[in-house]
Amino acid sequence: MDLRFSDDDRAFREEVRTFLAEKYPADIRERTQRGLRLGRDDHMRWQQTLYEQGWAAPNWPVEHGGTGWSATRRYIFDSELALANTPQIMPFGLSMVGPVIYTYGTEAQKARFLPDILASRVWWCQGYSEPGAGSDLASLKTRADRDGDEYVINGTKTWTTLGQHADWIFLLARTSQDVARKQEGISFLLADMRTPGISVRPIITVDGEHEVNEVHFENVRIPVDNLVGDEGHGWTYGKVLLQHERTGIAAVARSKYRLSRLRALAGSIPAGDGTLLDDPQFRRRLARVEIELTALEYTELRTLAAVATGGAPGPESSLLKIRGTEVQQQLDLLYVEAAGYRALPFVPGQFRDPDIADDERIGGPWAADTAPRYFNGRKVTIYGGTNEIQKNIIAKAVLGL
Amino acid sequence: MDFDLSDEQALLKDSLERFVRNDYDFDSRRRNLASERGFSSTHWQLFGELGWTAMPFPEVDGGLDGGAIELMLIMEQFGRGLVIEPYLPTIVLAGGALRRAGSEAQKSRWLAPLVAAEQTAALAFAEPGGRFDPWHVTTRAERDGEGWRLHGEKIAVLNARDAGLVVVPARTAGATGDRDGIGLFVVTAGTKGMRVTAYPTVDGLQAADLALDGVRVDGEALLGTPDGGGSVLAEVYDEALLAVSAEAVGVMSVLLEKTIDYTRNRRQFGVPIGTFQALQHRMVEMFMCVEQSRSLLYMAAMKLAAGHDDASRALAALKYQVGTSGRLIGEEAVQLHGGMGVTDELDVAHYFKRVTTLDLLFGNADHHLTRYTG
Ligand SMILES: Cc1cc2nc3c(=O)[nH]c(=O)nc-3n(C[C@H](O)[C@H](O)[C@H](O)COP(=O)(O)OP(=O)(O)OC[C@H]3O[C@@H](n4cnc5c(N)ncnc54)[C@H](O)[C@@H]3O)c2cc1C
Numbered sequence: 001m002d003l004r005f006s007d008d009d010r011a012f013r014e015e016v017r018t019f020l021a022e023k024y025p026a027d028i029r030e031r032t033q034r035g036l037r038l039g040r041d042d043h044m045r046w047q048q049t050l051y052e053q054g055w056a057a058p059n060w061p062v063e064h065g066g067t068g069w070s071a072t073r074r075y076i077f078d079s080e081l082a083l084a085n086t087p088q089i090m091p092f093g094l095s096m097v098g099p100v101i102y103t104y105g106t107e108a109q110k111a112r113f114l115p116d117i118l119a120s121r122v123w124w125c126q127g128y129s130e131p132g133a134g135s136d137l138a139s140l141k142t143r144a145d146r147d148g149d150e151y152v153i154n155g156t157k158t159w160t161t162l163g164q165h166a167d168w169i170f171l172l173a174r175t176s177q178d179v180a181r182k183q184e185g186i187s188f189l190l191a192d193m194r195t196p197g198i199s200v201r202p203i204i205t206v207d208g209e210h211e212v213n214e215v216h217f218e219n220v221r222i223p224v225d226n227l228v229g230d231e232g233h234g235w236t237y238g239k240v241l242l243q244h245e246r247t248g249i250a251a252v253a254r255s256k257y258r259l260s261r262l263r264a265l266a267g268s269i270p271a272g273d274g275t276l277l278d279d280p281q282f283r284r285r286l287a288r289v290e291i292e293l294t295a296l297e298y299t300e301l302r303t304l305a306a307v308a309t310g311g312a313p314g315p316e317s318s319l320l321k322i323r324g325t326e327v328q329q330q331l332d333l334l335y336v337e338a339a340g341y342r343a344l345p346f347v348p349g350q351f352r353d354p355d356i357a358d359d360e361r362i363g364g365p366w367a368a369d370t371a372p373r374y375f376n377g378r379k380v381t382i383y384g385g386t387n388e389i390q391k392n393i394i395a396k397a398v399l400g401l
Numbered sequence: 402m403d404f405d406l407s408d409e410q411a412l413l414k415d416s417l418e419r420f421v422r423n424d425y426d427f428d429s430r431r432r433n434l435a436s437e438r439g440f441s442s443t444h445w446q447l448f449g450e451l452g453w454t455a456m457p458f459p460e461v462d463g464g465l466d467g468g469a470i471e472l473m474l475i476m477e478q479f480g481r482g483l484v485i486e487p488y489l490p491t492i493v494l495a496g497g498a499l500r501r502a503g504s505e506a507q508k509s510r511w512l513a514p515l516v517a518a519e520q521t522a523a524l525a526f527a528e529p530g531g532r533f534d535p536w537h538v539t540t541r542a543e544r545d546g547e548g549w550r551l552h553g554e555k556i557a558v559l560n561a562r563d564a565g566l567v568v569v570p571a572r573t574a575g576a577t578g579d580r581d582g583i584g585l586f587v588v589t590a591g592t593k594g595m596r597v598t599a600y601p602t603v604d605g606l607q608a609a610d611l612a613l614d615g616v617r618v619d620g621e622a623l624l625g626t627p628d629g630g631g632s633v634l635a636e637v638y639d640e641a642l643l644a645v646s647a648e649a650v651g652v653m654s655v656l657l658e659k660t661i662d663y664t665r666n667r668r669q670f671g672v673p674i675g676t677f678q679a680l681q682h683r684m685v686e687m688f689m690c691v692e693q694s695r696s697l698l699y700m701a702a703m704k705l706a707a708g709h710d711d712a713s714r715a716l717a718a719l720k721y722q723v724g725t726s727g728r729l730i731g732e733e734a735v736q737l738h739g740g741m742g743v744t745d746e747l748d749v750a751h752y753f754k755r756v757t758t759l760d761l762l763f764g765n766a767d768h769h770l771t772r773y774t775g
Contacts (some may be wrong), residue, residue: 092596099434128410134739136669159740192487196734206735206750270530281767333728336757337765341557342760344601363602378735386739388679391689397413 003178009072010223016080024086035366037352041166044366046087047094047120055260056118059093064110064115065118071304082253090132090162092124093365094116097170100188100237104229108361113190124226125193127157127171127215128238135389137172138235138288142217144189144235146224151189153197153220159383163200163213188234190226197221205379207372208348242385244367250324251301252269255293258331264288276338296323302391310342315397318390325380325387332374404699406470414474416451421482427748430485438563439607440486449518454492457640458500462508462514469706472640473698480651483748483755485606487521489736490560493644493645495522497637498568499755502625511566511587524566524637525555525611526763533764535634536580540613542571542627543690548619551586551594554612561609563594564600570634573627580631592616604758605751625729635713641763642716643698643705649723649759650698653691656734656752660684663738663749669718680737687733690726717773727756 005013028042050056056072069077069216089095093137098117100111133140142155153173163169169191176185191198199222203212229237263286269276274283300320335341345368350361358365383385395401406414424444431728433441434457448454456471458464465471472493479488492515514520540553551571561567566589575582594616599609625633661684664675674680688764701719704712731753735742738749761767 092568129740132668133498135671135674136671139669139671162625167536204745206745208745208755210432212740271532273536276532279771281769281771285767329732337767340532340765341761342529343761346603346605347600348558362598371757373756373758375603375750376743378732378753379740381736382743388677391679 002061005072005076009076012073013076014082017240018076019053019055019085020080020084022085023053025049025101028087029084031183032087034354035351036354039089043087043090044123046118047089051119052133057098058093060098060102060118061389064098071301073175073299074304076093078253079256085257088119088251088254089154090123092170093120093122096126096241097124097190100170101254103240103250104188104237108225109190109228116222122167123162123165123167125163125169125215127160127169127191129159130156131158131214131378132133134316134398135386137238138186140172140174140186142171142173143177144175144222144336146175147221147338149224150221151224151227152218153189153222153243154255155217157215157217158212159203160200160213160237161211161383163193164210167196169193169215170228172238175231175234181281183235185232186234186238187231187239188228189222190228191217191220192224192364194310195222196368207371208346210344211376211378223231228369248294251323251328252293252297255327255331258335259286259293262331262334262338269340277329282334287359289327289334292323292330293327296320299323299349300373318385318393322381322387322390328380329377330376330396332370332377335370339363339367339370343370343371344368346372348372348386407475409466411469411470414478415457416474416653420447420451421478421484421538424764425482425484427483427751430483433494434485434605439601440563444484444486445518445521448486448488449712453488454518455516457492458496458512458516461724462500462512464500469640469702472644476647477651477698480648481655482757483652483655483751487523487560487563487643489644490523490564491515491527491646494524494526494559494637494759495564495566495568495643496513496601498524498624498633499587499668502585502630502633504624507587507621507624510656514565520565521560521563522556522566522568523558523561523570525557525558525570526560526598526638527557527569527636529554529556533768534578535638535763536583536631537578538572538583539577539658540569540571542573542584545617548617549584549586549623551588551613551618552617553608554610555611558611559602559608561597563609567595567611568624569611570630573611576627580635582628583630583634584627585630585633586618587622587624587646588613588616588618589708592618593695596631602758604754606758620670638714638763639705645762646694646698646701646723647721647757648717648755650691650694650725652759653694653723653727653730653751655689656749656756657684657687657691657753659735660687660737661750663741667739674737680715683733683737686729690729694719694723694726717769720764720769721773722768724760726771728766734753 004181028046056186057065058067062068070237101113103235119367129387143314144153171189172186173189174185175187179185197218199216201214205211266276303316342363349369350356351369362368452465453475455464456467460466495517515522528537528539542549542551566587569588570583570584571586572582575586594614596612597609603607664680665673667674697719701715704715734749735753741747742749
C-alpha cells in the first residue's frame, strides 16, 4: 500500500492539465465558470473534444476504444476534470448502453452503434421506469410483440432524463407474457426516437426545469435486429448497466471541487465580525462533509482498483451511490445556507442568459441558484435505484441477510 | 397549566380550518400565484371580513385584541393551506412595527388600511452582508430640515411589490450591529429615490431588493424615537419567529399526512410501500419531529402571550427545532414519494419549498442554536 503517485502518473497528470488548458473549449469553460446552464450542444461538443483526444471512454475496454488506464489514472483524470469544472459526461451512451452493447451485442450492433456512442454523435436516453414500475422495475408492462422481422412496442416509459434531446432510446420491454418469474421475459431493445408512434411529453420538476419526460409508445415498429443479447434475458443486462450507472452517480471528484469552492465562498461572506468561515457551526458542518467525502474517495479508489483487475463493479457500488449522493445533498444544502437570504430569489433565466453580467444577477453571482439546485438535487437519492433499494441490495448481496 | 383553547379561539380555529379546506385548493392557488398581484384580492378582503387582519391589534386601533395564541392558530392553518396572501409581511411585520411604535395619527393613516385589509405592507428587515442579524443596519437616515433622507440597500423584502408602504429601519446613530440608534421610517410606495427590484421567491411568493438613494421622507414618517427602533424590531422579530414557526408546523403536519397517504396507496412489489418497515420507521421519525415541534410551539406561544422574560430564548429553541425538523420532514416526504416527489405537478414539492424558506426567514436553525447557546 502506497499513497504516492509514480513519476509516470505525475507525467500523466501534466498531460491532462495541458490538454485541458489547450483543448477545453473556451466558450463552454466560460459558461460553466459563470454558472450558466449548458445545452445539448455544449455537452456534445465537450464529449467530442475528449473523443478526439482518445479519452472519451475510460471505463471501456481498449479494444472498443477505451483508454486502458489504471485505477490511479482514472482517478487523476476525474479529479483534473472536476477541478477544471468541465461539463458532466452524459452517462446514457458512454456509461450505460455502450457497455451493454460491447458485452452482449452482436458484431453488427457493435459496428453500428459503438463508434457513434464513443464519438458522441448520438444522444441516448434510458427507458426503464414506468408509472407503475419504479423501484419494482421488473413489474414493467411495456410490451414488445414479435411480428415477423419486427417488434411492435406499446407502453409508457417515464422519468426519461433529457429524452427531448435524444436520438435513440434503450429500453426494457416484455417480449413474453407467460413467465414464472416477472424478471423473465424482459428484453433489452434499442429504438430510434424518430420511429413513428413515439411521443415525448415533458414533466416539469420542482425547480421549474424540463429535465425529465414521459415517453409513449404506440404500435412502434422496430427491427428485431435492435434486440441486444438474447430475447427474454434483458433483466440480466439491465442490472449490469445499473451497476455501471451507480458508480458514476457517486461523483466524488465533483463533490470535492464543490466543497473547496464553498469553502472559498464562505470566506467571502460577511457574518458577525468576520466571515461565515469563522462561524464555528458552519465550520463544523463543512468539516463533517469533508471527512465523509474523504472516506468516500478512498472507498471509490478501492472499488476502482478492484474493477481494474476484473469485470464490472459488484454490489459494493451501491455503497458509493448511497454515500456519494448523500454528500452531494449535504453540499447542496450548505450552499443554500451560505447564501442566506440571497437564496430566496427565483429568477432562473439569469443563469441562462450570458448577456446578464454575473454581478448584475439578482441575489449576486451565485446565490440565487443554490435553492433550485438543492430542490432538484433531491433526485439523486431517488434515481438510479433509490437509496432504500440500494440498502436492500447491500443487505441481501453483501451482508447475506 | 391549560392547553385548551377558549371558546373564541376554538371558533377562530374552526373558521380557519374551514377556509383552508373549502376555499384553498391547489389549482386556484397556482392560478393566484401567477396573477398580477401574486395572490387573491378576494381572499385578502375575506381575511378582513373574518377579522383575521384585525386580530393582533388593540381595540383602540380597530383590532380584536388577539395575542400570541391567536397568531399561532392563524399561521398554523395558513401553513396547512400553503396560503400565499401576505399576512406575515403586512400584519405581523409592518403592522407589528406600526402598532408598537406609531402615534395615533400615524396609526390612523397607515395602520388602519392594513387592519381593514385595504392595503398590504412590508418591513425591510434584511441588508446585504447582515446574515440574520436584525440590528445589522447600515442604511443611513440623515436629517433634512423637518424630514429625513434615507440612503442604503435592503434585500429580501417580502411582499414589497404589492406593499402600499414599507417600514424601513435606518441608522440615525451608533455603529452597524448596535441595537440602539435605529429609526423606523415609513416609506410609501412610489416615493422618489426608492428603486424596487421585485422577484418571485423560491417558494413562489414575492419579494424585492430595495435601493434607497437619498429617499426623502417628512418628519411624520418616523415611528417612535429616532434611535429606539431596535427594541421595537426585537419585539416584532419575536412575534415573527412565532408566526413562521407556527406556519412551519402546519406545513410539516400536511407533509406527514400526505406521505402516509401516498405510501398507503402506492404499490410496488405487489404491496403498498407503506408496509415496508424501513419506510414505516422513517414516517415515525417524521411524526416525532412534528410532535416535538408542536410542543415547543405551544410552549413558546404561551410564554410570549404571558410576557415571560425568557420568551425570546424559548423562541430560539422553537425556531431551531422547526428548522431541523422541517428540513427532515420536507426531504423525507420528497424521498418517500419517489420520482413524484420532485415534480412541480404534485403539491408535496411546494410544501417542501415553503418549509425550506421558513427555515431561512428570521434566522435558520444554526443561527438560533447559536442564540440559544448564548
Ligand atoms: C430526476 C429523475 C430522473 C430519472 N431519470 C430516469 C431515466 O432517465 N430513465 C429511467 O428509466 N428512470 C429514470 N428515473 C426513475 C427512477 O429510477 C425512479 O424514480 C426510481 O427507480 C424510483 O421509482 P419511483 O419513482 O416509482 O418510486 P417508488 O418505487 O414508488 O418508491 C417510492 C418510495 O418507496 C421506497 N421503496 C420502494 N420499494 C421499497 C422497498 N422494497 N424497501 C424500502 N423502500 C422502498 C423508495 O425508496 C421510495 O422512497 C429518474 C427519476 C428522477 C427523479
